[in-house]
Structures are given as structure tokens and as C-alpha cells.
Amino acid sequence: MTRYSEFAPSQRIIMTPGPVEAEPRVLRALSYPILGQFDPEFTDLMNDTMSMLRELFQTRNHWAFPIDGTSRSGIEAMLASIIEPADKVLIPIFGRFGYLLQEICERYGAEVVTMEKPWGTVFDQEEIAAVIRIEQPAIVAIVHGETSTGRIQPLNQLGAVCRENGALLVVDAVATIGGVAVETDAWMLDAVIGGTQKCLSIPSGMAPITYNERVESKIAKRKRIERGLRQPGEILTEESILKPIASNYLDLSQLQDYWGPARLNHHTEMTSMLYALREGVRIVLQEGLDARFQRHKLHEQALVAGIQAMGLTLYGESECKLPVVTCVQIPPETDGESVRSMLLGTFGIEIASSFGPLKGQIWRVGTMGYSCRQTNVLHFLGAFEAVLIRHGLRIPPGRSVQAALNCYETPVSLGVETL
Template structure:
């Protein structure tokens, strides 16, 4: 019989746009004893988690809970539960994850209208508002922070028009929640989906979301419309709900998270511990202080990259504060640099997708990874790797520029 060694993953400095390093206190919470999913002690933890999520999302919504699965599970749950075949859906696209929303909407049977902006830019909200008035969609789906391009879309004013025209506004805030303000109620966002593995520094595996009464009414109306009676194979004549997914049906999930505790699935007990601890730490730090921390380390990283002689990619006016995109210099093998960073320095940064593949590196400053020693480490390691590639970086300039930022605080 083959003998397997004890699991011993390497220690990494993870500076990607997700996943990021997990806070040790979250790892400790993940190791706590498992409780039964209907144990009153555990349902109390569920209720606490919902309360903390409301604070994080800046909302008074009744519904704020996690969907079990990676961030995409929350996106699919929202769209599957809200979109009926034939609904008009508008998707503004300015990077890879807008294309994902487009695909999910099409799989739901929607008539999808799309808008495009060149990668590295975002929309003027008035452009989106004008298209909403033209298309008259039942639902608008858009990305708040696009990690593929390092850009952030302004959302102010869009929700107001969606309310006026009775359209739901669904926002992917996977990359921004916990690192950048997400003002659910103030911006009139109907559904907001977050992720755990980015600015919350919790392992991937849950997708927190929140939705308001407008979205809930659409979910419950859909259930009434799609309710039917089983035919000859139904001995009891029970009602059933024809929704494309049982697992991602928000109408069923909210019953599970309500006081009814209607059984839907076996809850990911340990992951919920981790999410609760990640939320507790975010609220203990204070959301405004947390956002300021992310801005500080973003500035130090960006100034260090520029002092190294690298060009930052994209329109600086709409930069996503938790991801820096640096153009790969001509003549430099971007993947060789990434390999050297990982193999020699234990530092991981990311490449990109589609039209940006091989053109930029993406460096995240998110959650627990977003700290001074990590920023200085990635700058020093990247400078060394570039020098080995023959790039004419000024030795020490990047780290000194970042130190200047920190000393000005």
C-alpha cells in the first residue's frame, strides 16, 4: 500500500486578486468543533452571521446570508432565482466577469442586451442609465470591481432609475466587499453578491449575498408562476416548483435561513465559523479604517511599481483600490518572472485573461494580504526578478518609494 505523507503546504505570500492569505484567526475558527445544523447554538451563529453581513453590506435588508459554494454560486443563485425565460436583461461589460454575467443570463433564457467599454475603462453612469431607458429591462446585472482589468464601476444614480422603471439591479461585489465601500441601501442596489476569498480573507467556499423586498417579491412571484401539479407519478398531488436549480433557489434558501429552518441542505458548519470570524474581524477593525488601510497599501504598491520603471495599466480615474495592474515590459517574459517570484521568493502574483493575457501582471492588496511587509516583499522580489531578465530597474527605488508612502502617514 502506498504511504502518503502528512499534508504540509508551503507558506506563500499571496498577492493575487484572489484568493489571498487567510487570517490565522479565521483558520483557528475553521478548526472549532462541528455542531449540528439545527442545534440552537449553531442557529444562533447563523443569526449572528446574518446581522454582521447586514453591517458589511450597509443595509437594513431582512435577507443577508451566504450561499454555500464559491463566489459564482451566489451569482448563479441570484440570477437563476430572479430571471424568467424571455426576460430582458441588460449587462454592461468592461472586463471578463461582465461576460460571465452575460453567459449566466443567457443560460437562464433571458433576452440579453449588452454594452461594451474597452478594457481598462468603465462606463459613465449616464451611459448605463440611457441604455436602461432604451431597453426597459426587467433586470440589470453589472460588476462593481473588475479584477481582470483592475477597474471599479461607479454605481451612483443607476439604482434610482432602475426603481423608476421597475427593473432590479444586481451587482457583483465579489472583489470589493470588505475592502471598498459597498453602499447597498444608499445606492439602491436590489441584490448584491460578495465573496469570501478576497477582501474578507476567508477561504473560498461561501458567497454572501443580500437582497431587498423588491427582489424577494420577484422571487416569490416566480415561485407562484412556476408552481404546478405533478402528473400520474405524483401519488400525493403535492405542489412543486419548476426552478432550474434546487440548490441555488433563493426562495428555498431563505426559508432555511428564516425562523422556519426548513431543511434544504446540510450547512457548511466549519465554513460558516470561518465566515463569522472574518466578518467579526472586519467589523472589529472598523469598516472605514479597513477601507483606509486598503487605500494606503494600494498607494504604496502603486508608487513602488512606478519607481521601479513599470507602467500602470488602465484609466487611473477608475482604478480598483485593491488591485494594481502593471504592464509587462517589452522583452520581459512575464511568466518567467511569475515563476521566479513563486519559486525563489514564495510570492504569488497573477497574470490576466483574454486580450490582456501576457500583457499585464495583476497584484492584489486584499484583506489579510494587504499589509506593509507584504507590499515591501513583493516590490523587492519583483525588482530582483526583473533585473535578472535584463530590465533596467533602479535597484532599491521601488521599496524606497513605498517606504516614503508609509512614512508620510
């Protein structure tokens, strides 16, 4: 007789900035029978997934496929594959994940130049453009949605500036893809990395990416250098020949051979996760990107109205608020972790705390993907109000839920689905 009991996780309402609740149809897809990675049904599935990812990223790029690993694996695969020795990389930082980009780039030998904004704010795009013109970086790497501060960085002008100055623009869209517009081609983004565990409502484990011909050209150049080859007139230095891409697993040149027509074996594909990714993206496209973005915005508005009706203060500049993450300042003399603990233990609702300079100062509430629905917002507001009252705050009872309901009445009459 085994001494281990069957594992049965508790049912939770997850309203963090990720992970979030998985879509039930995605969980069902995870249970499908395994296919061999070269079975024609499976390679057709791979092709389907690439096509669907192009729609998700709003691009005509040939390359759009997942990296097997968490979101960070996609970021690292992209940067590892395009950073050449001593490349200058510009990283505008306005939260924790900008520092992550800096660390990864430094590990791969880049000369990193940073510019920083106080947390809770973002950059004016012209500020970044001015530094690009001065520094002339080979790569600009930037976060689109910064979940540590609940801010979103405008990007619609940066792509053109990067192209004018010969730089590649690499965007971390892990927190925004599937919940907020990410217009890869229209904004001239050269490479975009997404995540599954946030607005796509798929378990963590894959990182969908896309990149254009400009990135592909640099990957091809590095591939030639590593093999000691050169095109007519191309000069190979001793330094570049001795420094191949450091990672085998995250080498996009090899992954292109795997995801391309050759189907050269690189690794054993994560079969069940690819089922989940395909189903999750299918659900997004079935809903429609514009409708999905409107739905996220609607529930954000209801959540914010309810929080403000309690007399609480939102954190950060409102003009650059990330629609899928709402940051709330913890009132003075309130134990933020005790509030989170009671929400989880009594009501089964999880929200997030923060870290770095914001540790102990804010709560972060996510409204992402399948977790972004009216029942969750209303249940959270009622529970949050009750918990805060139990912690001694003077909250007007019932007002928060009524404020949220007021937000839902008009949009519903206009045909916006509230889930």
C-alpha cells in the same frame, strides 16, 4: 504502511486578485468542533452571521446570508431565482466577468442585451442610464470591481435610474466587499453578491449575498407560479407554469425557508465554513469599515509608488482604478511568466497573469484583506525589483522600496494602521 505522505503546503505570500492569504483567526475558527445544523448554538450562529452581513453590506435588508459554494454560486443563485422566461437583462461589460454574467443569464432563458467598453475603462453612469431608458430591462446585472482589468465601476447613481424604470439592479461585488465601500442601501442596489476569498480573507467556499423587498417579491411571485397558485387578478401563462427555477440547490425561495424562522431543511449547512465566515466578517467589523477601506487605499498607494519608481507602466485609466488590484504592463521583450515563476520559486510570492485580450500583456497584483499589509508590499517590491533585474531590465536598485516607505511615513503619523 501508507504510501501517501502527510500533506504540508508551502508558506506563500499571496498577492493575487484572489484567493489571498487567510486570516489566522479564520483558520483557527475552521478547526472548531462540529455542531449539528439545528443545534440552538448553531442556529444562533446563523442569526449572528445574518446580522453581521447586514453591517458588512451596509444595508437594513432582512435577507443577508451565504450561499454554500464559491462566489459564482452566489451570482448564479441570484440570477437563477429572479430571471423569468424571456426577461430582458442588460449587462454592461468592461472585462471578463461581465461575460460571465451574460453566460449565466442566457443559460436561464433571459433575453440579454449587452453594452461594452474597451478593457481598462469603465462606463459613465449616464451611458448606462440612457440604455436602461431605451431598453426597459427587467434586470440590470453589473460587476462592481473587475479584477481582470483592475477597474472599479461607479454605481451610486444607477440604483435610482433602475427604480425609475422598473428594473432590478444586481451587483457582483465579489472583489470589493470588505475592501472597498459597497453601500447597498445608499446606492439603491437591489441585490449584491460578495465573495469570501478576496478582501474578507476567508477560504473560498461561501458566497454572502443580500437582497431587498423588491427582489423578494419577484422570488415570491415565481414561487407561486411554480406551484400553480395565483393571487386575485394575477394571470398565469402556460409558458411560466412550465418553467420553474432550474436549480433546486440555488433556489433562493427554498433557501429563505432554511435561513428564516421556519428552519426547513434544504441542505446540510457547511458548518466549519460558516464558523470561518462569521469570524472573518467579525474581524472586518472590529477593524471598522472606514478604517479598513483607508488601509487598503494606503497600501495601494505605497505599491503604486514603488512600481512607478521602477519605471514600470500601470495599465488602464487611473480615474477608475480598483484600489485592491494593481495592473502592471509587462515590458517589451520580457517573459512575464518567467518573472512570475521566479517570484514564486525564489521568494514565495505569487502574483497573477491575465487572460483574454490581456494575456501576456499585464501582471495583476492584489492587495486584499490580510494580504494587504506593509510587510507584504515592501517584500514584494524588493523581490520584484530583484527578479526584473535578473531578467535584464534596468531598474534603479532600492528606489522602489524607498518610494513605498515615503508613502507610509505620513499616513502612519495620522493614525492609519499599516498591519
